[in-house]
Amino acid sequence: MIRFIHTSDWHLGAAFSVLPPDLASARRVEQKKAIEQIADFAISEKVDLFLAAGDIFNSQTPSALDIVFVQNIFSKLTNSGIKVFAIPGTHDAYEAGGFWDKLSVESSASIIFTGAGLQNYALQDFDLTIFGYPYRKANHHERVLKEFANEEINAKNSILLFHGSWENRGIELTKGYPFTTEEINTLPFSYIALGDYHKFAQVGAKAAYSGAPLGLDFSAGELGPKSFILGEIENGKTTVKPIELQTTEFSNQEIDLTTVSPAQLLADLSAQKNSQQYLRVELSGIPSLEMAAFISNLKNDISPYFAYAEIKENLAIPNVAEDESTYFGMYCKKLKEMIAKENDEKRQKVLQKALVLGIGLFNK
Amino acid sequence: MKLIKLSLHNFRKFDKAEFDLDSDTVLICGPNETGKSTIHQGIIAALFGIGTESAGLLAKDEIKSLQGGNPAVELLFSAQGETYKIERDLEKGKARLFKKTELSDFAKVSEDLKFISQFILKTIGVSSPAVFNKTASIKQADLAQISNLSEIGENLEKIFAGTGNISLQKVEAELDKLRKSLRKERNEKSGELDKLAERKGELEKRLFDAQNIASESQNLSEEVEQLSKLVPELEARISELDSLLLKLQEKINLETKRNDLRKQWKEANEKLSRILAYKERKRKIDEELQEFAANKKTKNQQPILAFSLGILGFVLAGISFASLGTLAVLLIFGVIFLAAAILIYFFPKKKPVETDEQKNLLLEKEILERSKENLEEEANLASILENLEFDGNAQNRALEAFGGFNPSTEEVEKWKSELGARKKELAESQERFHFSRGVLKVEREGNVSPEILAGELEYLENQIQEKEQLYQAILVAQQTILGIKQEYHGQHLPVLEKEVSRLFSVFTNGFHNKVALTENWPAILVEDEKGNLIPEALSQGALDQLYFAFRLATADLLSQNVKIPLLLDDPMVHFDDQRRNQAIAILAEVAKERQVIYFTHDEELAGKLTKSIGKSKLVQLV
Numbered sequence: 001m002i003r004f005i006h007t008s009d010w011h012l013g014a015a016f017s018v019l020p021p022d023l024a025s026a027r028r029v030e031q032k033k034a035i036e037q038i039a040d041f042a043i044s045e046k047v048d049l050f051l052a053a054g055d056i057f058n059s060q061t062p063s064a065l066d067i068v069f070v071q072n073i074f075s076k077l078t079n080s081g082i083k084v085f086a087i088p089g090t091h092d093a094y095e096a097g098g099f100w101d102k103l104s105v106e107s108s109a110s111i112i113f114t115g116a117g118l119q120n121y122a123l124q125d126f127d128l129t130i131f132g133y134p135y136r137k138a139n140h141h142e143r144v145l146k147e148f149a150n151e152e153i154n155a156k157n158s159i160l161l162f163h164g165s166w167e168n169r170g171i172e173l174t175k176g177y178p179f180t181t182e183e184i185n186t187l188p189f190s191y192i193a194l195g196d197y198h199k200f201a202q203v204g205a206k207a208a209y210s211g212a213p214l215g216l217d218f219s220a221g222e223l224g225p226k227s228f229i230l231g232e233i234e235n236g237k238t239t240v241k242p243i244e245l246q247t248t249e250f251s252n253q254e255i256d257l258t259t260v261s262p263a264q265l266l267a268d269l270s271a272q273k274n275s276q277q278y279l280r281v282e283l284s285g286i287p288s289l290e291m292a293a294f295i296s297n298l299k300n301d302i303s304p305y306f307a308y309a310e311i312k313e314n315l316a317i318p319n320v321a322e323d324e325s326t327y328f329g330m331y332c333k334k335l336k337e338m339i340a341k342e343n344d345e346k347r348q349k350v351l352q353k354a355l356v357l358g359i360g361l362f363n364k
Numbered sequence: 365m366k367l368i369k370l371s372l373h374n375f376r377k378f379d380k381a382e383f384d385l386d387s388d389t390v391l392i393c394g395p396n397e398t399g400k401s402t403i404h405q406g407i408i409a410a411l412f413g414i415g416t417e418s419a420g421l422l423a424k425d426e427i428k429s430l431q432g433g434n435p436a437v438e439l440l441f442s443a444q445g446e447t448y449k450i451e452r453d454l455e456k457g458k459a460r461l462f463k464k465t466e467l468s469d470f471a472k473v474s475e476d477l478k479f480i481s482q483f484i485l486k487t488i489g490v491s492s493p494a495v496f497n498k499t500a501s502i503k504q505a506d507l508a509q510i511s512n513l514s515e516i517g518e519n520l521e522k523i524f525a526g527t528g529n530i531s532l533q534k535v536e537a538e539l540d541k542l543r544k545s546l547r548k549e550r551n552e553k554s555g556e557l558d559k560l561a562e563r564k565g566e567l568e569k570r571l572f573d574a575q576n577i578a579s580e581s582q583n584l585s586e587e588v589e590q591l592s593k594l595v596p597e598l599e600a601r602i603s604e605l606d607s608l609l610l611k612l613q614e615k616i617n618l619e620t621k622r623n624d625l626r627k628q629w630k631e632a633n634e635k636l637s638r639i640l641a642y643k644e645r646k647r648k649i650d651e652e653l654q655e656f657a658a659n660k661k662t663k664n665q666q667p668i669l670a671f672s673l674g675i676l677g678f679v680l681a682g683i684s685f686a687s688l689g690t691l692a693v694l695l696i697f698g699v700i701f702l703a704a705a706i707l708i709y710f711f712p713k714k715k716p717v718e719t720d721e722q723k724n725l726l727l728e729k730e731i732l733e734r735s736k737e738n739l740e741e742e743a744n745l746a747s748i749l750e751n752l753e754f755d756g757n758a759q760n761r762a763l764e765a766f767g768g769f770n771p772s773t774e775e776v777e778k779w780k781s782e783l784g785a786r787k788k789e790l791a792e793s794q795e796r797f798h799f800s801r802g803v804l805k806v807e808r809e810g811n812v813s814p815e816i817l818a819g820e821l822e823y824l825e826n827q828i829q830e831k832e833q834l835y836q837a838i839l840v841a842q843q844t845i846l847g848i849k850q851e852y853h854g855q856h857l858p859v860l861e862k863e864v865s866r867l868f869s870v871f872t873n874g875f876h877n878k879v880a881l882t883e884n885w886p887a888i889l890v891e892d893e894k895g896n897l898i899p900e901a902l903s904q905g906a907l908d909q910l911y912f913a914f915r916l917a918t919a920d921l922l923s924q925n926v927k928i929p930l931l932l933d934d935p936m937v938h939f940d941d942q943r944r945n946q947a948i949a950i951l952a953e954v955a956k957e958r959q960v961i962y963f964t965h966d967e968e969l970a971g972k973l974t975k976s977i978g979k980s981k982l983v984q985l986v
Contacts, residue, residue, distance in 0.1 A: 015819020017826075024819060059815055061578070064808035259478070288478070289492075289527075290415075319482065324855070325922045326526020327535075329491045330848040335840075353837035354844065357542075361535045361841075362527045 002126050002157060005042040006229035006240070008053035008195030009212035010035055011091065012066040015058075018217040019278065023308055027214075027248070032069060034213035034245050038228050039073050041243065043080045045230065048126065050082050053195030053210065054089020054135055054163030060098060067099055067106075074110040083123065084110035085130050089163040089195050090176050093135045113161065118148060128157040128233075131189065135163050135177070145179040149186045157233050160187065163195040166203050191231065191238040200227045200242040208240050215250040218280045222250050248276045248307050257315065258285035262294035266301055273305040281309065286316045293360040317352065318359055328362040365488055365928050366959045367407065368440040368447070374429035375409075375437060375454075376402045387981035389951075390961045393970040394985025400963040403983075404931055407961075408501065410439035411484055412493040413477070414454055421493055427454060443487045443926070448473075450480065489926030494528035496928070499919035502912070503933040510911045513899055517886030519911075523918055524852065532849060539842050546835045557835060560828045567824060571817040577807050578814050584804045591797040598790040605783040612776060615766045622759035629752040636745040642732050643742075649729045656722055670705030677701020857881045860917050867913035870953075871946050872906065879910065908938055912947070916954060927958035934964050944969070952977045 012031065016024035042050050056070060074084050084107075088094040094114045104112045113119045113132030120131045131151070133144065145164060164177030166184075176196060184192060184204040192207035198221045200211040210229040215222035226249075227242040251274075255265065269281070279302070283295060292315075299311045317336060323329035335355040342348045367385045372378040377399050383392075392400055405422055415421035427435050434455035441448055447464035461480045462470035474480055490496045510516055521531040546555040554562075681697035684690075771779070861881040868890075869877045878891035889897040890910070902910065912935055919928060936947050948969075951960055955977050964970055974980050 013813055013815055015816045015822070017819035017822040020823060021820045024816070024823070028816075061582075061815075063811075063813040063815075066813075319478075323489075323491050324852075326491050326495060327524050327532045327845070327848055327852060328526035330852055331841075331844060334844050334848060338840075338844075350833055350836040351840060353833055354840035357539075357834070357837050358535070358841050358844075361538050362525060362530060364530055364538070 002049065002128060002233040003045065003047040004049035004051055004159070004231050004233070005038065005045075005047050006051045006053065006193040006208070006210045006231055007035075007038050007213065008163070008193070008210050009055040009089070009198050010052075011055055011058040011212065011216060012069065013058040013062050014216055016216065019308060023278075030247055031214055034226075034247050035069075035073060037245060038213060039077055041228075041230075042077060042082055046080075047082060047230070049130070049159070050077050050084045051130075051159065051161055051193045052084070052086040053161050053193045054087050055091045055195055055212075056086060056089070057092035057099075060092055060095055062092065062099060067103055071103065071106050074107045078107075078109035085121070085132060085159075085161060086110065086112045087132045087134045087161045087163060087195075088112075088114065089135050090140070093137045093140075095137070118151065122155060126157060127155050128159070129153055129155040130159050130161070132161040133163075133177075140176050142177065143179065143183075144177055146183040146186070149183075149188065151188055153188055157236055158189045158191075159233070160189040160192045161195075162192055165196050166194070166201070166209070190233050190236045191240075193229075198222055198226070199224070200229070202240070206238055211242070213245055214247040218250050218252050218278075220252075223252055224249055246276075248278060250278045250280075252280045252282065254282045254284060256285035257283055257287040257291050257295075260291070261288075262291055265291070265294075265298070269302045270305050275305075275307055277306050278308040279306045279310075280312060282312045282314055284314045284316075287318050287356075289318060289320060289359055289363050292318045292356050293363040296357070296360045313356075315352075315356070317355065320359065328358075331358050331362070365443040365926055366441060367929055367961065368442060369438075370403065370406055370410065370440075371438040372402070372406045373436040373438075374431060374433035375406055375427055375435045377430055378402060378406075379429070379431050379433075383983055384981065385959075385961060385983075387979065388959055389955045389973070389977045389980035390959070390983060391970045391973055391980055392961065392963045392983045392985065393965070393967055395965050398985035400965070400985060401933065404501070404503075404933055404963060406437050407439065407931065408493070408497070409454060410437040410450055410452060411488070411496070412481065413452055413457070413459060424454070448487075450484070487926070488928050489923040490928065491526045491922075492528065495523065495526050495922055498523040498528075499915060499922050500928045501931040501933075502915050502935050504935055504937050510907050511904070512907070513888045513890070513902065513910075514886070516907070516911055516914060517888050520914060520918060521886050523922070524856075526922070532845065536842070536845055539838055539845070543835070543838045543842070546831055546838070557828065557831050560824060560831065564821070564824050564828060567817065567821050570812070571814055571821055574811055574814040574817050577811045581804055581807045581811065584800045584807070588797060588800050588804055591793050591800065595790065595793050595797055598786055598793060602783060602786050602790060605779050605786065608771075608779055609776070609783065611766070611769065612771060615763065615769060618759055618763050618766075622756060622763065625752050625756045625759060629749060629756065632745050632748050632752065636742065636749065639742050639745070646729060646732045649725045649732075652725055653722070653729075670707075670709035673701050673705040673708060677705070853882070853885055856921060857885060860914075860921055863917040863920065864910075864913050867916060867950065868910050870950055871909040871913055871943065873942075873946055876906075876910075879913075905939055905943055908935070909943060909947070916950075929959035929961055930954065932960065932962045934966070936969070937966075945972075948972055948976050955980075 010031070012035075014028070014031070016027045019027060039050075057066060074086075077084050088100055092100075094100050100112065100114045104114060111121050111130070111132075113121075113134045115134070116136065118131055118133050120129050122129045131148075133148075145162060148160065162177070164179055167178050167180050181204045184207045187206075190206065192203075194203060194207055194209045197209045198212035198215065199209065201209045203209065208229060208231075211227050212222075213228065214226050215224075225244045226247060227244045229240045230243050231238055231240040255268075257265070260268075272279075281298070281302070283298075287295065295311065295313065299309060302309045317339065320329075320332040320336075324333060332355065335351055335358065339348055339351045339355065342351055366388075367390075370383045370385060372381045372383075374380075381399075383403060392403055394400055405427065409422055409427060412421055414424050414427060429435050434453060436451070436453050436455075438449065438451045441450075449462040449464070449470050450459065451462075452459045457477070458475070459477055459480050460475050461473040461483060463473045465471050474483070485491060485493075488496065488500075490499065510519070518531060521533065522529060525532050525535070544552055544555060547557045548555050677697050677700060680701065681694040684697055685694040861879065864881070865877065865879045868879050875893065876890050878897070880889040880891070880897050883889055883897070887899060889899055890902065891897050916930070919930065932951075936944050939947055951962070951973065954960060960977075962970075962973060964973075970982065974982060
C-alpha cells in the first residue's frame, strides 16, 4: 500500500489585499503555519509520498524568504524519508532560468518536474511511476490532459500531478489546461492529483482537487474550511480523504434587509460570533428608514465578534415618503429624482449613498 | 380623517376598555390618573405600533398592562371615504389592517407591518409618526417648554425636518462634521482622506523602492551569478599568465647565468692568454737577450770561420788534386772555399742590439717578472676554465628544457599587460562580488515583497474609493440641503406666515396681527400694537398661543391637505380666561374642518367646549 499527502495552491506570497495590512500580514503567518501543519501531518502519518500540485507560490518572482521556506519544508519531508514531488502551476508557471531551476538544485532530494511535456519518475520499491506535467505559460489553453490517455505505464501504480481547470465546475471554463470528467476517466493513471481549484473536490473516479490550505479572499471558491488530502493506493486503486485545516475562514453572507429589523440583524450577526472568521456581509433589499440609519455603523457594531468584518451595501433605494412638506421628504424626493436621472453608474452610487446618508442623519 | 372607536386590552391601566370617538369633537374628561394620557397613547400605538422614542413611538415598557397579559389595541377610523380597522398585538408585534366593505363587513387588507405602516402614513398624510406627534398631537408639556420666540423657530425646524427630534441645522452640522473628518478645507485639521492620500503617497514610494530593490536584486543576483563564474576564470587565467612569466623568468635567469659563465670563461681565458703571451714575451726577451750575447760571439768567430773554411778549401783542393790530379778541381775548390770564407767574414748576419733597446728589454723583463703572481695563476685558471666549461654545459642542458619556448618580446609584453589588467579586474570583481552578495542578502531579507506592498496599496485604494464615495455623497447631501432649504422656505413659509398670523390675530383678539417668518427665519418677528415687527418678548401665555397657532398651521401644512384629527392634551392649561375663551372659539372653528379630541381634567373647560363647539361627545373617565 502506498500512502500519500496531496496538497496544492499554497499561494505563498499572496498579498491578501482584501484584508487590512496588519491582518494580511498575520494571514501570511497563518498561511505558513498551515503548510507546516500539512508537512507535520505527513511526517506523523509516515506517508510515502508528498504531492504538491502547483501554485505553491503566488507569482513567478517569489521572495527569497518564501523560496527558502519551501526548501525547508521539502527537506524536512525528504529527511523524514518522504518522497516529495511538485509541479509549477498557473501562478508560479515555469520560466527558463527562473527560480524553479534554482529551487530544483537546492532541493535536489525532491523531484520537481519542470521540463517540457509529460515527465515521469519511477519508484521501483513501490512499483510506482509518478508523472508530472508542469505548467508552462506558452501553451496553457491547450487541452493537454486527454493526450495522456494512451500513455504507456510500466508499473502497477501510477500518479499524475496536474494543474488545470475542471470544466464541470462551471466557473471560468476555458482557462488553464481545461479538461472534462470524461477526459479524466479515460486516463490510465491510478490517481490524478489536481491543483487549481481551492476547494476539495473529487473529479470522476480517480482524480481529486486537494484544495488550498487557506482561502485568499471573499470570492466563492475561497470561502469556508480548507483541506488537504490523505490518500492510499492499493493494487492500482486509490482512496482519498480530505483533512480539514483549522484556519481562519473567509465567509460571505448575503442578508436581505427588507424584512429585518436592526435589532434582529445585530442579534443574528452577533449570534454567529466567530473569532476564526473573516466575514463579509452583503446587504441587499430595501432597508427601512431605521435600518438605513443603522447600517452606517454596522461594521463597528459587529467587528468585535469576528476576526474581521466588512459590509458591502448593495441596497435598493429605501422606501421613503417623497412628500414635499418636510425637509426630509423633499431631500428624499430630490435625491431619488437625481438617481433616476443619473446615467453614470459610479455617480449613481454616490447619489444613493447621499440618500442613505441623509436618511441616517435625519433619523438619528 | 376621523377616529371612530378605540379598544384597549391589557394596555396600561385598562384591562379591557372601549372608547367611542365617533364625533367631530370628543372631550375626554377626567381627573389626573384616570387614563387620559393612556387613551392618547393608545391611539398613537394603534396607528403606528410601538418602537423607539427616537422614531416617535412608545416603548414596549410604557404600555405594559398593570394586570399582566398581552397588550393589544384596535382602532376604527375613516379616511378618504373609507372605513378601516387596525388591530395590533403589541406583545407579538403583529398587526392586521381591515377595510369595511359594502357588505358592512371588515375585509383584511394586510398583515404586513411594513405595508400597514406605509399605508397609515400615506392615509393620514404625514411622513412619519414623529411628524404626527409633533403636529397633530399636542401635549400640554409641548407648550410649557417654549420660553421665547426663537425656541418656536427651532422647534418648527425640527417639525419641518420631518423625522423627529433633529433639525436641518443639526443635519447640516453633522454633515459638515463628517466632511471635516474626511477632507480638510483651508486651515482645518487633516481628515481621513487626507491621511489616506498621504499614506498612499508613502506606500507608492515604498512600492516603487521595493520594486527597484527587487529588480536591482534581480540584477544583483545575475551579477553575483556571473561574478561567481568570472572570478575563478580570472584566477585561472592569472595563474596561467603568472606561470608563463615565471617560466620566462627562469629561462632568463638561466640565460643570464650562462652568459655570466661565458663572460667569466672569456675573462679567464683572456687572462690565461695574456699570461701565456707574457710568458712568450718573456721567452722572446730572454732569447733576444741571449741573441745579444750570442751576436757578440758570432762576430768574434767570423774570421776564424772564414780562415778555417779557406784552409778546408785548400785541404779539400789538395786532396782532390792529389786524387784526381786536375788543377781545375783544385782551383774550383780553392775559389769556392775562398769565396765562402770571404763571404762569412765579410757578411754580418745581424747587427748587434743597441744598448738602449737592450735596456728596454731588461726593463720589460723586470716588469714581467714582477707579475710573477699572474704567471702562477696559470694552473688555477686552467682548472677554473674547466669548471666553467662544466657549469656552462649544465646551463645549456637546463635551457634545452625551454626548447620551443621562445615568446617574442611583444608576446611577453602582451602577457604582462594582460596580467596587470586581469589582476585589477579580479580585485574589482572580488570586491564587487562580496559587496553585491552582501547587498543582495540584506535586500532579500529586508525588502518587503512588492507584491505584498501592492496588495496593501490595493486595500488602501479601496478604502480611499469608499471614503471618496462617502465624501462625494456628503457634498451632494450638503448641496441638496442648501437647495431644499431655499425651496422649502420659499414654498411654505409664506403660507405658514399667513395662517399663523391669522390664527394668532384671532387668539390675541387682534392685538398681534402679523407674525413675520420670511424675514429672517428661523427668527420670528411679531407685530406690536404700533405695527412694528419686533422680536417681541411675549408672555408665557402669548407664547403658548403663538406656538399653538404654529402647531395648528403646521399640522395643516404637513398633513398635505388631509385634515388629521387634533389630539390636544390640555394645551390651554396656562391660558387666562380671556385667552382660553378665544382658544375655545378657535377650536370651534378648527373642529369644523377636522376632528378634535380634547383631553382635559378641567370639567368646567369641558363644559365650555361642549357648549361652544356644539356637536360633541364627552367621554367621562373616573
